[in-house]
Amino acid sequence: MMDTPNTSSNDEALELTGEAFEEYLQRQENKSLLRILTCGSVDDGKSTLIGRLLYDTKLIFEDQLAALERDSKRHGTVGEDIDFALLVDGLEAEREQGITIDVAYRFFTTDRRKFIVADTPGHEQYTRNMATGASNSDVAVLLVDARNGIATQTRRHAFIVSLLGIRHVVLAVNKIDLVNFDEAVFKKICKDFRAFADSFDFDSIVEIPISARFGDNVMTRSERTPWYTGSALLDHLESVEVENDLAASPFRMFVQWVNRPNLDFRGFSGTIASGRIRPGDEVVAALSGRKSRVKRLVTMDGDLIEAGPGDAITVELEDEIDISRGEMLAGADARPDVSDQFAAHLIWMSDAPLYPGRPYLIKQGTRTVTATITDIKHKIDVNNFDHLAAKTLDLNEIAFANLSLSEPIAFDPYEVNRDTGSFVLIDRLTNATVAAGLVWFGLRRATNIHWQALDLDKSARGIHKGQKPTILWFTGLSGSGKSTIANMVEKRLHAMGRHTYVLDGDNVRHGLNRDLGFTDADRVENIRRVAEVAKLFVDAGEIVLVSFISPFRSERRMARDIVEEGEFIEVYVDTPIEVCRERDPKGLYKKADEGKIKNFTGIDSPYEPPETAELHLDTTKADPAELAEVIIAELKARGVLL
Amino acid sequence: MSVSRTSHLKRLEAESIHIIREVAAEFRNPVMLYSIGKDSSVMLHLAMKAFYPSRPPFPLMHVDTTWKFREMIKFRDDTVKRLGLDLIVHTNQEGKAQNINPFDHGSAYYTHVMKTEALKEALTLHGFDAAFGGARRDEEKSRAKERVFSFRNANHVWDPKNQRPELWNIYNARIAKGESIRVFPLSNWTELDIWQYIMSEEIPIVPLYYAAERPVVERDGMLIMVDDDRMELRPDEKPEMRLVRFRTLGCYPLTGAIESPADDLAGIVKEMLIARTSERQGRLIDHDDSASMEKKKREGYF
Numbered sequence: 001m002m003d004t005p006n007t008s009s010n011d012e013a014l015e016l017t018g019e020a021f022e023e024y025l026q027r028q029e030n031k032s033l034l035r036i037l038t039c040g041s042v043d044d045g046k047s048t049l050i051g052r053l054l055y056d057t058k059l060i061f062e063d064q065l066a067a068l069e070r071d072s073k074r075h076g077t078v079g080e081d082i083d084f085a086l087l088v089d090g091l092e093a094e095r096e097q098g099i100t101i102d103v104a105y106r107f108f109t110t111d112r113r114k115f116i117v118a119d120t121p122g123h124e125q126y127t128r129n130m131a132t133g134a135s136n137s138d139v140a141v142l143l144v145d146a147r148n149g150i151a152t153q154t155r156r157h158a159f160i161v162s163l164l165g166i167r168h169v170v171l172a173v174n175k176i177d178l179v180n181f182d183e184a185v186f187k188k189i190c191k192d193f194r195a196f197a198d199s200f201d202f203d204s205i206v207e208i209p210i211s212a213r214f215g216d217n218v219m220t221r222s223e224r225t226p227w228y229t230g231s232a233l234l235d236h237l238e239s240v241e242v243e244n245d246l247a248a249s250p251f252r253m254f255v256q257w258v259n260r261p262n263l264d265f266r267g268f269s270g271t272i273a274s275g276r277i278r279p280g281d282e283v284v285a286a287l288s289g290r291k292s293r294v295k296r297l298v299t300m301d302g303d304l305i306e307a308g309p310g311d312a313i314t315v316e317l318e319d320e321i322d323i324s325r326g327e328m329l330a331g332a333d334a335r336p337d338v339s340d341q342f343a344a345h346l347i348w349m350s351d352a353p354l355y356p357g358r359p360y361l362i363k364q365g366t367r368t369v370t371a372t373i374t375d376i377k378h379k380i381d382v383n384n385f386d387h388l389a390a391k392t393l394d395l396n397e398i399a400f401a402n403l404s405l406s407e408p409i410a411f412d413p414y415e416v417n418r419d420t421g422s423f424v425l426i427d428r429l430t431n432a433t434v435a436a437g438l439v440w441f442g443l444r445r446a447t448n449i450h451w452q453a454l455d456l457d458k459s460a461r462g463i464h465k466g467q468k469p470t471i472l473w474f475t476g477l478s479g480s481g482k483s484t485i486a487n488m489v490e491k492r493l494h495a496m497g498r499h500t501y502v503l504d505g506d507n508v509r510h511g512l513n514r515d516l517g518f519t520d521a522d523r524v525e526n527i528r529r530v531a532e533v534a535k536l537f538v539d540a541g542e543i544v545l546v547s548f549i550s551p552f553r554s555e556r557r558m559a560r561d562i563v564e565e566g567e568f569i570e571v572y573v574d575t576p577i578e579v580c581r582e583r584d585p586k587g588l589y590k591k592a593d594e595g596k597i598k599n600f601t602g603i604d605s606p607y608e609p610p611e612t613a614e615l616h617l618d619t620t621k622a623d624p625a626e627l628a629e630v631i632i633a634e635l636k637a638r639g640v641l642l
Numbered sequence: 643m644s645v646s647r648t649s650h651l652k653r654l655e656a657e658s659i660h661i662i663r664e665v666a667a668e669f670r671n672p673v674m675l676y677s678i679g680k681d682s683s684v685m686l687h688l689a690m691k692a693f694y695p696s697r698p699p700f701p702l703m704h705v706d707t708t709w710k711f712r713e714m715i716k717f718r719d720d721t722v723k724r725l726g727l728d729l730i731v732h733t734n735q736e737g738k739a740q741n742i743n744p745f746d747h748g749s750a751y752y753t754h755v756m757k758t759e760a761l762k763e764a765l766t767l768h769g770f771d772a773a774f775g776g777a778r779r780d781e782e783k784s785r786a787k788e789r790v791f792s793f794r795n796a797n798h799v800w801d802p803k804n805q806r807p808e809l810w811n812i813y814n815a816r817i818a819k820g821e822s823i824r825v826f827p828l829s830n831w832t833e834l835d836i837w838q839y840i841m842s843e844e845i846p847i848v849p850l851y852y853a854a855e856r857p858v859v860e861r862d863g864m865l866i867m868v869d870d871d872r873m874e875l876r877p878d879e880k881p882e883m884r885l886v887r888f889r890t891l892g893c894y895p896l897t898g899a900i901e902s903p904a905d906d907l908a909g910i911v912k913e914m915l916i917a918r919t920s921e922r923q924g925r926l927i928d929h930d931d932s933a934s935m936e937k938k939k940r941e942g943y944f
Contacts (some may be wrong), residue, residue, distance in 0.1 A: 028838065105829070114832075114835075135809040136810060260696070267695075269693070271659075310656050422812065431818060432806065
């Protein structure tokens with residue numbers, strides 16, 4: 001039923017004894033590492049191919065084989081034969097559904113190389129997993145079913161592979177046995193592939209006709225494809241040159257950890273992203289611009305005379321300069337871009353859509369700051385590579401966008417340096433990784449526009465008015481009583497001689513924000529603008545009362561974060577929706593219930609109540625005047641009223 | 643002084659050091675789970691390298707089921723003394739009081755109480771928000787898909803369908819209060835890599851990995867070493883001295899020995915190359931079902 005596994009060169013090693021065996025081990029230890037991505041459409045046979053490689057390189061043990069034979073009978077899709085795919089489809093859900101739903105990492109070794117294979121899913125909804133697998137791979141093996149030819153998924157995957165900077169591609173035309181080893185079929189598929197893939201600028205494209213199930217052209221050239229004169233897949237993978245020019249590139253290293261065992265030593269630990277470095281070389285801390293020279297390259301195995309890309313080292317400098325985690329050490333004569341604005345490709349990886357204006361965390365290298373997408377230039381249809389206009393971005397969509405950061409970062413374009421040109425975006429509430437980003441180029445505006453530093457500041461303006469500038473942010477459902485209470489508070493403050501201003505949802509929408517509607521994206525932008533206006537009022541020394549439904553936690557969080565600690569007081573006006581509906585001061589609930597208003601908060605658009613508001617007002621227990629007094633008392637307690 | 647190498651072991655080493663440093667830099671209160679085995683020995687060696695000349699800025703923790711081989715405990719104590727590290731030893735006291743043991747309670751229940759529950763209890767007790775473990779993706783199918791940073795909710799539960807994508811070498815280390823992560827710096831190492839690294843770096847390991855005459859009985863198809871007098875022998879069992887060694891180490895009543903003459907590292911590696919059974923076969927707990935590891939992991943097993 002089964003072939004005997006190919007005898008690999010391990011057998012020969014076992015004949016060796018003593019010194020010869022030690023020498024053999026030495027060679028094994030020094031072989032290189034190649035990281036491969038396998039991708040392709042559903043059922044093109046990725047998992048089967050990897051199972052085949054593991055099996056043929058003797059990486060499957062007897063007990064695993066026994067389990068595999070058992071599982072093949074239970075879940076297998078190839079009758080009595082061993083179903084190699086079951087070997088790699090690890091998670092229960094996958095085995096039951098017969099599909100791969102996550103990236104799996106597999107390992108096999110030959111005499112020449114150690115291989116790490118990222119097996120990635122073919123289904124459209126798992127594009128993010130493919131991008132994940134591609135981010136660390138040197139070579140992509142794209143599988144195509146010989147019977148079906150180039151599929152939409154093939155184009156999509158080739159695009160993602162090229163976007164993520166993989167320079168070497170293998171087009172494995174699988175199931176060649178099912179088309180009678182027909183050369184014409186193979187040639188046609190190769191031609192169709194080149195028709196679009198040539199524009200992707202790969203360094204190499206190698207086409208191989210294979211049968212993963214029967215092993216043709218996988219380990220050795222098959223007699224059944226005499227017309228094919230190229231290498232078998234494994235031969236190619238063992239010999240493909242993926243050497244990049246990172247060693248010749250300028251020196252880059254993110255500081256991960258400041259190593260300070262005692263007062264006499266201060267080192268900066270990190271992994272070299274590119275370039276080579278030696279003691280005596282001049283380096284610069286890219287963000288601060290301070291220069292020094294390398295004194296020592298410290299490792300537990302002794303000081304190094306030189307270190308290069310991929311090395312995890314600790315650098316000691318000649319001068320005591322202030323450097324912390326997140327800084328980048330760079331060659332002083334070839335510095336990276338330093339900017340708080342840049343253009344980048346984004347691969348959206350979250351079920352919650354991207355909204356321009358919403359703040360996310362960006363982690364690039366070892367630095368984490370706040371970022372907003374200011375502008376989606378276009379999104380890319382990965383099936384035909386067209387550019388489309390977009391206001392938001394959904395799961396698995398790819399866009400080209402401008403980002404604006406709270407602080408500058410040091411970076412290179414992704415195509416020059418994967419490590420310094422890549423980043424992820426993180427949702428600030430759920431902490432989920434929501435996007436992968438690839439820097440295209442820096443926008444130089446940031447370096448030219450500096451805030452004018454003024455002598456007269458907001459605290460001086462506030463003291464003049466007998467107050468500490470503050471935002472009172474009222475949030476709650478429509479009709480909850482926000483404006484009523486805010487107006488009462490303003491009147492009280494006015495009577496006390498304080499300087500105030502009310503920003504009200506309806507008023508602002510008639511002017512500043514009249515171009516915005518009620519989609520989620522527009523609501524985010526609405527709040528962003530109001531928050532920025534409120535910030536200017538704070539800067540003017542005012543107490544500003546903002547009365548907005550502001551249904552999303554993350555936007556309220558953004559408003560809180562753009563002013564200083566203690567300047568933002570969130571007031572949750574808590575009124576049950578039944579009560580609001582009954583009051584219905586503007587008749588809006590009636591219209592919403594009749595379907596005349598879309599996206600109405602509390603009805604067909606969500607309201608996310610605050611979790612940690614400074615004040616929580618229950619309007620069913622007290623009347624507005626009493627609640628206004630609660631707020632005045634709070635302002636006194638907080639020292640807002642001097 | 644030397645010039646850096648770029649062999650696959652060097653790349654694996656640098657990747658692991660990067661991961662260990664990220665965790666130390668981003669988490670409030672990390673801990674390294676030290677199980678005394680060969681993988682733990684490699685992981686500890688990498689941690690020593692990552693922070694040199696400082697010491698690792700986190701303690702080691704050993705979850706002691708009280709059924710480990712005696713030689714393991716001695717090796718553990720010698721190691722922390724030699725390296726000058728802090729070690730926390732945790733045992734599930736309730737389980738100990740009830741004398742939960744692998745003979746009377748079965749391997750599954752015993753492992754759950756004395757390993758899984760004990761680990762969760764210890765992590766909660768000390769408020770650790772990150773725990774390093776020595777698991778490798780090549781060990782078992784469900785491990786192949788686990789991330790390097792594996793998130794656990796406040797109940798230490800793993801959700802395989804809701805893992806964060808890990809791109810490049812950027813690890814999203816943000817967690818909410820009460821949540822924690824397990825970190826696997828050896829994710830991309832294989833068993834062979836581990837042995838080759840131990841050999842090239844001359845890392846000390848527990849002598850049980852080397853062949854020696856040891857008292858064993860054959861039980862349920864495995865060779866079990868009689869490590870102390872708590873092991874009750876069945877009527878037909880009589881310990882006999884055989885030349886054996888262990889490919890993995892755990893609780894002695896659950897860890898099968900293999901007959902082998904390999905008494906040095908070269909011999910062990912040579913055996914690896916002809917090995918026809920995977921290393922986890924020597925562990926009783928993995929045998930139940932091919933999906934059982936995934937179930938255990940969801941419950942909080944390492």
